[in-house]
Every structure is written in structure tokens, then in C-alpha cells.
Amino acid sequence: MLDKKFVLENDVSVQQNCDRRGVKVDVPRFVQQETACRGLQQEIEDLARQANVVSKSIGKAADESQREQRKAEGRQLREQKDAKQAELDKLAAEAGAIHRSMPNMTHPKSPIGDEADSVEIHKGITDVRSFQFPVLDHVDLAQQHDLVDFEGGARIAGNGFYFLKNEAVMLELALQQYALHMLIDEGFTPTITPDLARSEVLQGVGYIPRGPETQIYSIENFDLNLVATAEITLGGLYAGQFIEEDDLPIKLCGISHCYRTEAGAAGRASRGLYRVHQFTKVEMFAFTRPDQSDAMHKSICDLECRLFDGLELPYRVLDIATGDLGGPAYRKFDLESWMPGRGKSGEYGEVTSASNCTDFQARRLNIRYKTKGEKGTRYVHTLNGTAIAISRAILAILENYQQADGSILIPKVLQPWVGKDRIGSVES
RNA sequence: GGAGAGGUGGCUGAGUGGUCGAAAGCGCCGGUUUGCUAAAUCGGUGACCGGUUCACGCUGGUCCGCAGGUUCGAAUCCUGUCCUCUCCGCCA
Numbered sequence: 001m002l003d004k005k006f007v008l009e010n011d012v013s014v015q016q017n018c019d020r021r022g023v024k025v026d027v028p029r030f031v032q033q034e035t036a037c038r039g040l041q042q043e044i045e046d047l048a049r050q051a052n053v054v055s056k057s058i059g060k061a062a063d064e065s066q067r068e069q070r071k072a073e074g075r076q077l078r079e080q081k082d083a084k085q086a087e088l089d090k091l092a093a094e095a096g097a098i099h100r101s102m103p104n105m106t107h108p109k110s111p112i113g114d115e116a117d118s119v120e121i122h123k124g125i126t127d128v129r130s131f132q133f134p135v136l137d138h139v140d141l142a143q144q145h146d147l148v149d150f151e152g153g154a155r156i157a158g159n160g161f162y163f164l165k166n167e168a169v170m171l172e173l174a175l176q177q178y179a180l181h182m183l184i185d186e187g188f189t190p191t192i193t194p195d196l197a198r199s200e201v202l203q204g205v206g207y208i209p210r211g212p213e214t215q216i217y218s219i220e221n222f223d224l225n226l227v228a229t230a231e232i233t234l235g236g237l238y239a240g241q242f243i244e245e246d247d248l249p250i251k252l253c254g255i256s257h258c259y260r261t262e263a264g265a266a267g268r269a270s271r272g273l274y275r276v277h278q279f280t281k282v283e284m285f286a287f288t289r290p291d292q293s294d295a296m297h298k299s300i301c302d303l304e305c306r307l308f309d310g311l312e313l314p315y316r317v318l319d320i321a322t323g324d325l326g327g328p329a330y331r332k333f334d335l336e337s338w339m340p341g342r343g344k345s346g347e348y349g350e351v352t353s354a355s356n357c358t359d360f361q362a363r364r365l366n367i368r369y370k371t372k373g374e375k376g377t378r379y380v381h382t383l384n385g386t387a388i389a390i391s392r393a394i395l396a397i398l399e400n401y402q403q404a405d406g407s408i409l410i411p412k413v414l415q416p417w418v419g420k421d422r423i424g425s426v427e428s
Numbered sequence: 429g430g431a432g433a434g435g436u437g438g439c440u441g442a443g444u445g446g447u448c449g450a451a452a453g454c455g456c457c458g459g460u461u462u463g464c465u466a467a468a469u470c471g472g473u474g475a476c477c478g479g480u481u482c483a484c485g486c487u488g489g490u491c492c493g494c495a496g497g498u499u500c501g502a503a504u505c506c507u508g509u510c511c512u513c514u515c516c517g518c519c520a
Contacts, residue, residue, distance in 0.1 A: 004477095041478070045489040052489090055501045059446065067500090074500035198511095223510085242438050244456095368475095370438065370456080377438095377475075 001363045002102050008034060014102065020112050020322040021103050030102075033095040040088040044081055051077040104360040106322055107331035114323035118334070122317035125309050128338045128346070129400065137341025138398040139272040141408060142168065145423050147398070148273065160262065160277035164394075167423045171397065171410075172280060172390050174417035176255060179282040179307060179387040186303060188253040188284060193233035195257045196224045201236035204365040206328045217259050226259035231384040234285035235361055243369040243380060249288040249296060253387060256281060272395065274342075274349060279391035286383045287367065290359065293381035297356040300385035301333045304352045307388060311411045313396050314338040316348060329355040335386075337396040351392045354385030 007014050008031060015027040054074040058067055111119045142148040146166055153162035164172055180190055199209045202216065202225055209216045209225045217226040227233055234254045243250065258281050273279075284303065288296050301317065308315045320332040332355045336348035359379035362368070368377040401409040407424035415421050 038478075041489085045478075048489060051500080056446075058500060071500040078500080244438085372457090 001100065001360060002105065003359075003363065004034060004099065007031070007099070007102070014105070017105055017322075018102060021106065021325055022114070022323045023101065023103050023327075025102050026098060027102075030095055030098040033091055033098070037088055037092050037095060040084055040091070044084045044088065047077055047081040047084065051081065103325070103327045104330050104358060106325065107356070109319070110325070110331050111319060111321040113321045115321065117321040118318040118324060119321075120316050121319045121333070122305065124305065124313065124315040126312045126314045128314045129340070131340065131402075131404075133404045135340045135346070135399070136402060137272065138339075138395045139341075141341075141398045141402055142272070144406065145408065147423070150272070158277075160275070162273070162276065167410075167418065167420075168394060170418040171394050171414065174414040175388050175390050175393050176280070176282060177417045178310070178413055180253070180255070182303070182307060182310070183253045183282070183284065183387060186251070188251045191234070191252060191254040193227075193230045193237075193254040193256045195227055195259070197227050197232050197236060199223050199225060201239065202227075202232055204239055205232045205235045205361055206326075206364070207232060213263055215260050215263060217261060227256055228260050229258050229281060229384075230254035230256035230283035231285060234283065235365060235382055235384070238287060238367045238380075239365040241367055242377065243287065243367070245289070245369050245372045248369055248380065249286055249292055252285045254283050254285065256283070258389075273391040274395060276391055279389060281389045282387040284354075284383075284385045284387050287362075287380045288383065289369070290378065290381050293356050293358060293383060296381075296383050297331065297333075297354060300383055301335075301354045304333075304335050304354060304385055304387065308335065308337065308351070310413045311393070311397065313400055313411075315351070320353075326355075328357040328360045330358040330360065331356050337392070337400075339396055339399050340402075341399040349392065349396075351389060351396060352386035355383065357382045357384070 002014070007027070011027050011031050015025070018025040018027065051074050054070055054077060058070050058074075111117045136144070139148075139150070147164070147168035149163040149165055153160075184190055196219065199218075200223075202209050207216055207228060208214055210218050215228055219225065233256060234252050237252070238250075257278055259278050262275055262277060284300055286296050286300065305315075305317065315335055315337045318334045318336065320329075320334055325332055332353055334350050335352040335354075337351040338346060339349045340346040342349055358381050361382045362379040365382075367380050367382070369380050370377055397411060398408055401411065403409060405424075407422050409422050410418050410420060
């Protein structure tokens with residue numbers, strides 16, 4: 001959520017920001033309603049004050065009849081107040097709906113425009129390989145080496161589910177180990193989070209459970225939902241808390257399964273492991289002071305790059321354009337890995353992303369820190385970034401590491417955990 | 429699944445109808461003392477939304493899990509609801 005006062009004082013730039021992000025918001029209407037609310041609030045407070053004065057005077061009343069008279073007076077004042085309050089509630093609900101639909105403000109450097117306007121700001125150190133043989137996509141490779149059972153997954157849970165098998169299982173665990181070790185070295189506290197969370201938590205982080213277009217699976221008869229990312233649980237962990245300024249920044253990483261309905265995504269590059277209903281992800285999350293968040297954003301993005309540099313996978317980093325940012329993000333960097341089997345002759349596909357949400361989530365989650373110098377409290381900034389989304393990482397590894405002889409090499413950094421250097425035997 | 433207890437300020441925890449935005453302790457901030465630190469001691473210290481002021485500040489309202497109700501008046505009484513804890517049972 002944006003600060004209401006900020007919106008009132010910056011209505012023009014807020015409107016411009018909404019327009020650039022492609023979100024329909026009637027800022028002038030909000031300003032008008034919010035202003036009216038404040039007027040009403042004044043009237044209500046005045047009535048409340050008068051009623052309080054009357055109540056306090058009752059003890060000092062001279063006799064019974066005066067007492068009764070003041071009781072009646074107090075009753076009347078509170079009735080007037082209640083009527084005004086009802087009026088205000090109605091108006092505030094409308095203003096609140098507009099308020100909640102406002103996306104976060106945007107970093108001045110974010111490119112303006114839609115998906116196509118995102119700007120490449122970095123390339124990985126590993127070059128895109130040129131293959132001297134017909135390239136297979138990961139689905140064919142997986143089938144050839146018995147690594148993923150899509151049919152089995154579909155039979156027991158439906159399309160979009162799968163069994164990982166054999167070396168794919170080892171790859172999944174190896175990727176978790178690899179990511180976790182690097183993150184721990186960088187000062188992240190490792191966690192394994194719940195895979196379910198209350199609706200309240202999802203909403204705080206910015207997800208909408210149980211809507212018509214929801215991406216979230218909900219549990220029947222319980223106020224619980226399967227998380228779409230550990231961002232939900234890690235962000236929710238500090239909801240309603242006060243953090244000591246000296247404890248900032250707090251850096252957490254969490255392993256969770258991620259569940260997504262992918263409603264409306266049918267047919268959209270949905271083959272194989274790219275878009276699935278369940279996968280494992282190692283997520284980074286940070287709480288910082290406002291002045292620390294830009295640097296933290298960069299450092300989270302750098303870590304994502306290092307993880308992919310280490311895997312020796314080619315990738316590029318995009319500074320995401322305004323129209324493609326999503327609600328809470330102030331700025332977002334996506335990391336796209338080269339996927340040789342995608343499209344006709346290979347395409348980049350999103351593998352991780354890093355967002356700086358400034359105080360947008362913190363305001364809704366009510367996460368503050370106590371300032372040392374000045375009096376009072378301030379909202380923290382929150383940031384999140386994917387360390388490794390396992391299913392897409394496996395996809396990228398299989399396709400990039402395939403060999404002319406049909407085998408698939410294991411990235412060097414993963415070999416200790418996989419226990420071998422190659423999937424499939426070398427035919428000679 | 430059965431039985432109990434409880435949700436109060438940054439934390440612990442008093443408080444059963446007006447004198448309570450709330451004791452006390454901890455923590456935090458400032459002063460004094462000590463060679464530094466620690467200790468001691470004195471003082472200050474809740475949040476949110478407004479009004480007013482160049483500013484220090486002054487001032488109104490709201491807030492004791494949440495939502496309703498009773499009352500002139502609710503942290504306190506009533507109803508509902510959510511959550512947490514303890515014990516027993518079951519279970520990986």
C-alpha cells in the first residue's frame with residue numbers, strides 16, 4: 001500500500017505512475033473522497049469530544065434530574081456521532097478500494113513501457129553454446145534418460161504435475177545445497193518454511209487467495225492456502241513486529257514448495273517443466289532500512305548472477321519495464337537463462353527475479369523498526385529474490401549441457417552432490 | 429479428537445464500570461558518578477489519524493486479538509469469532 005498522505009500530496013505523479021504501470025486508478029476520485037472523509041472525521045471527533053465532556057460531568061451532577069438530563073444529552077450526541085460514522089464508513093470503503101488498487105511507485109530508472117521495453121542490463125559470463133548436432137528440448141532429454149514422469153504426474157494429480165526420477169532427484173537436491181551454501185556464506189539465515197499460510201499473510205504480501213483469477217490453491221474448510229513462493233512465508237514472518245534498527249538488515253532465505261494454479265496460462269509455453277503447478281524454490285528475502293534497499297536490491301541480483309555463473313549457464317538480466325512490474329515492486333530485475341530447446345532455435349526464459357518492494361509490503365504487513373536517532377517508528381523496506389527455482393534450473397541444465405553423444409553433463413559445482421559427472425553413458 | 433488456560437505498551441506483566449492510555453519491571457534515550465566499559469543513581473520514554481506552529485511544542489480523537497452488543501461512560505460486563513499455550517489421546 002502507498003501512504004495515503006503521500007498520495008494526497010502527490011496526486012499527479014501517482015496518477016502518472018499508475019498509467020505507466022497500466023493500472024486503471026482514478027486518483028482524483030480518491031483524493032476527493034479521502035478529503036471528504038477527513039472533514040467528516042473532524043465532525044465525528046468533535047461530537048466524541050462533546051460526549052466525553054458530558055459523560056465526565058455526570059458524576060458531578062447536582063441532583064437526579066440533572067443527571068438524567070445529561071444522560072439524555074450524551075445519548076443524543078453519540079447517536080449523532082454514529083450516524084456520521086456510518087456515512088464515513090461508506091465513503092472510506094470506496095476510497096479504500098481505490099487505495100488498495102494502487103501499485104507501488106516506480107524507480108526512476110525503470111524503463112517505461114510494456115514487456116518489450118524491458119532493458120538488458122547485464123549478460124552472464126558463459127556464452128550461449130552453438131551446438132553441432134540437432135538439439136533436443138528438456139522433455140525429450142528427460143524421457144530419454146528417464147528423469148521426469150509427466151504421465152505419472154498427470155495421472156495422480158493432473159496435467160502440470162510430475163515425478164522427478166533418478167538423476168533429476170539428485171539434481172534437485174544438489175541445486176538446493178549449492179544455493180544454500182552460497183547464501184549462508186553471504187550471511188543469509190537458512191530456513192525451510194511452511195508450505196501453507198493463512199489468507200491474511202498472503203494478502204499482506206500482496207497475493208489474493210480465493211478470487212476468480214487466483215493463482216493460489218486454497219484448502220477447503222480451512223483458512224489456509226498453498227504458498228506460491230516462500231516470499232509469502234518469509235515476508236509474513238515479521239508481520240506486526242517491531243524490529244530493532246541495529247538488527248537491520250535481516251537476510252533470510254527459505255526453501256519451500258511453490259504451488260500455482262497458473263489459471264489462464266494454458267498453452268502458453270506450457271510444455272514440460274517450464275510452467276508447472278508445483279516446484280521447489282530457494283528464495284531470498286531481506287528487510288532493510290529505507291536507505292539500504294537499493295544496494296540490497298543490487299546485491300540480491302548479483303547473487304542470482306553468481307549462482308548462474310557458477311552453474312555455467314548463459315543468461316541475461318533485464319530491468320523490467322513499468323507495465324510488467326506487478327503491484328508491490330518498485331523495481332524488478334529478471335534473470336533469463338538461455339534455453340536451447342525452447343522455440344525454434346532456443347529462447348531466453350525467466351529463471352529468477354529480484355524485486356525491491358520498498359515500504360509497500362511493510363505497510364500492509366505492519367513491519368516497522370524503531371529509529372535510533374529520531375523519535376518514533378518507520379516502515380522497513382522489503383526485498384525478495386529467487387535464488388533458484390529448481391524446475392526451471394533443471395530445465396536449463398538439461399538443455400544446455402546436452403552432448404552430441406546423447407549424454408548430459410552435470411555442472412561442475414553440482415557434481416559433489418549428484419555423485420557423478422554425467423547423465424547417460426558415453427557411446428563409443 | 430477430549431479437557432483447561434489465555435490474548436493488555438518494544439518485551440514481561442498488573443489491572444473486574446468513570447480518578448486508566450493504562451501499575452511495576454526490563455529495554456531504550458538523556459543527565460550525574462567512575463580512568464574506559466560495566467555497575468549505581470536521577471529524569472524521560474506507546475502507537476495511529478487529525479488540527480495548530482518556521483520550529484521546540486501545544487491540542488482533539490482512536491487504539492487493551494478481531495467484530496458486534498449493553499451503558500451517559502467499557503481494557504473491565506454480554507455475544508460471536510480468530511489465534512496461542514498447557515494436559516490427555518492418536519499419529520510420522
